[in-house]
Amino acid sequence: MGKKYTEIxxxxxxxxxxxxxxxxxxxxxxxxxxxxxxxxxYVLLTPTKPVPKDWFCEMKDAEVLGLxxxxxxxxxxxxxxxxxxxxxxxxxxxxxKEKEVAxxxxxxxxxxxxxxxxxxxxxxxxxxxxxxxxxxxxxxxxFHVWKECxxxxxxGGILLAGFDNGINYAFDDEEKMVIRKLPFNPLKDxxxxxxxxKNDWGIQFSHTIEEQxxxxxxxxxxxxxxxxxxxGAGRLHEYNIxxxxxxxxxxx
Numbered sequence: 001m002g003k004k005y006t007e008i009x010x011x012x013x014x015x016x017x018x019x020x021x022x023x024x025x026x027x028x029x030x031x032x033x034x035x036x037x038x039x040x041x042y043v044l045l046t047p048t049k050p051v052p053k054d055w056f057c058e059m060k061d062a063e064v065l066g067l068x069x070x071x072x073x074x075x076x077x078x079x080x081x082x083x084x085x086x087x088x089x090x091x092x093x094x095x096x097k098e099k100e101v102a103x104x105x106x107x108x109x110x111x112x113x114x115x116x117x118x119x120x121x122x123x124x125x126x127x128x129x130x131x132x133x134x135x136x137x138x139x140x141x142x143f144h145v146w147k148e149c150x151x152x153x154x155x156g157g158i159l160l161a162g163f164d165n166g167i168n169y170a171f172d173d174e175e176k177m178v179i180r181k182l183p184f185n186p187l188k189d190x191x192x193x194x195x196x197x198k199n200d201w202g203i204q205f206s207h208t209i210e211e212q213x214x215x216x217x218x219x220x221x222x223x224x225x226x227x228x229x230x231x232g233a234g235r236l237h238e239y240n241i242x243x244x245x246x247x248x249x250x251x252x
Contacts, residue, residue: 005187005203006115009138010090012202017071017093023133024094026072026101035080043074045133045162046229046244055225055248057158059083062128065152067145068116068135070094072101078131079107086110086127088120116145125154132161134244137204140187142211146219153251159221162246166206168231175235182206213247221249 017024035041042050060082066075070089079085087098095111102109114121117139130149136142149159169184184206186193228242
């Protein structure tokens with residue numbers, strides 16, 4: 001296990017983007033224009049459900065951090081609404097997608113390549129809003145992320161986060177049989193680590209609600225709303241089994 005697992009994940013996600021990964025497909029010019037001219041827009045924290053618009057702050061001139069949200073899907077919408085956007089991602093290809101859209105639509109965005117398992121490279125109380133779609137499944141310690149989010153948000157700032165509930169990791173590829181125990185942690189299971197590398201899964205982790213929502217609360221956040229979502233396709237989706245959550249929390 002020589003290379004740090006987050007470096008492996010960065011390389012794997014770069015490969016997924018090159019292969020046409022759905023979360024690395026930037027919004028079109030038409031979608032950007034609709035958001036800018038008609039206030040007709042939506043963004044996702046989880047696979048299928050749009051984030052309620054009343055979850056957001058006033059977006060004009062808001063300082064927004066897209067945390068592990070490269071790919072040119074959410075930040076262009078926020079820029080179209082007048083926000084000042086920064087995106088932190090550890091995937092070079094995902095950041096290039098952000099740059100591509102910003103150049104096409106002629107807006108400024110700060111692109112930061114960084115590993116979110118390290119301290120965030122921002123001053124305290126820098127942002128009004130953090131938008132953090134499903135991505136902390138690629139890191140082992142999520143509490144660090146919640147603490148850093150709390151630190152870099154302004155007082156009254158909003159954290160919008162999407163995350164899985166771990167169920168997907170228990171099932172086989174066809175979602176018919178439970179084949180693994182939880183937690184799913186390749187760093188503590190050599191066979192699972194080797195299987196993850198062989199299948200190009202990256203090094204992923206299941207996390208509990210105690211880690212996800214409990215971690216936000218322990219970091220100091222006040223939870224104001226929550227919703228569930230499904231995978232969007234597959235057997236668990238067909239049975240309407242929730243596999244993701246999205247939360248809205250505030251720094252008091």
